[in-house]
Amino acid sequence: MRLEDRIARRRNRGESRRRIVRDVNVLDPTSHPSEPTGRGPTLEKLLDHLDPVFDGSLPSHAYVHGPKGAGKSALVTSLFDHISQAIPSPRSVIYTTTRAVQPPTISFTYVDARTAQTEFALLHAVVDALTDEAVPSQGVGIESLRTRLGDRLAHDRRAVVAVDHVGEPMTYSATTAIETLAEASPHVSVIAVGRDSPSATEPDVASLEVPPYERHALADILAERGSDAITRTALTHDVTNDIADWADGDAHDALSALYGAATLAAADDADAIEPEHVRDGIEAVPEDGCSLGRVFALSENRQQVLRTFVELDDEDCESVTAATEAIAKRPSVSFSMATVRRVLYELSDLGIVRRVAVASATNGPGRPATRPVPNFSTLVYRGLDGTDR
Secondary structure, eight states: OOHHHHHHHHHHTTSOGGGGBSOGGGGOTTOOOSSOSSOHHHHHHHHHHHGGGGGTOOOOOEEEEOOTTSOHHHHHHHHHHHHHHHSOOGGGOOOOTTOOSOOOEEEEEEEETTTSOSHHHHHHHHHHHHOSSOOOSSSOOHHHHHHHHHHHTSTTEEEEEEEEEETSTTSOOHHHHHHHHHHHOTTEEEEEEESSOGGGSOTTSEEEEOOOOOHHHHHHHHHHHHHHHBOGGGSOHHHHHHHHHHHTTOHHHHHHHHHHHHHHHHHTTOSSOOHHHHHHHHHTSOTTOOOHHHHHTSOHHHHHHHHHHTTSOGGGGSSHHHHHHHHHHSTTOOSOHHHHHHHHHHHHHTTSEEEEEOTTOOOOSSSOOEEEEESSOHHHHHHHTTSOO
16 A cells, blocks of 8 residues: 555544445435346346347247346346347448348337326337437327337337336236237337236236345345445445345345435444444335335325425324324425325325324224324435435
């Protein structure tokens, strides 16, 4: 080590301990790395299914399924990105007299059903991705979009379309996604991605399972992402191992817990992430909680209510009525109490807000008293809300 480095290291000891966190947003559980970790066999299985594209043919429709946090989105987006770069575009191919027939051009398109929540929105997203000119979202009907997609994929054009997050409370089923695009053109292959069992799809649709992460792979993900987010001495193997043990194969929850632990350690001006930070970071992630990707995909109206809701004190959330009144009084909220109440019930129906029994309530006639609580880590939500994720 150079003398200058030794001096700089000692001088930096006196700086704020908050420097243990370089960039906590690297731990964002809704973002995906370009190279998935610990998924070699599953990647090979997906590549086997997509193998026909390397000969200019389309694979059959498929349904990629697995539990929350298994890395399905990371796998599919990474694979689509790399394959689309590996297959040359028609402009880069030189045709000789021995090969005068141009092979079909295959495009790879990714659509998130959380932001394209209707069949119209799905068709619009695909047509928009496959055309250079802007596609109007008003003044056109679903049949017009089907015709446009069919025309676009006629003759020498083909498309493989991944439709992610199907089968969620705000989205359509895998079968609907496949049928919607297949009815528009026979030259499209759909890769639907969701959590439901494959029995919900047609029998001629290939089923590709993504299992939960193995514990060691999950620890590697935490160590790899954590090394960019947290200083080396602040993140120990005990921290990543403890969180990996608890998360039980769910990378979303594991990253949420580590994000929360790092945030708490920084707030305490700690030298490292301590066991109590890990404990509190884990406790902030609800069991069977909601994916933060679903939370951030909410409409702006629902986001406004939710953003205010997570800032309320416990005494303001003793019941839905109390929470409604507290939210409606905030100057940042422009909705009536009736609208706020409706939104809270909608968020409850979507599983984004949970209603838990009030322990102090006495048994009596009618439904037991409940209070609303967020069904996701508010430590992560507060940290990521408003950032460029």
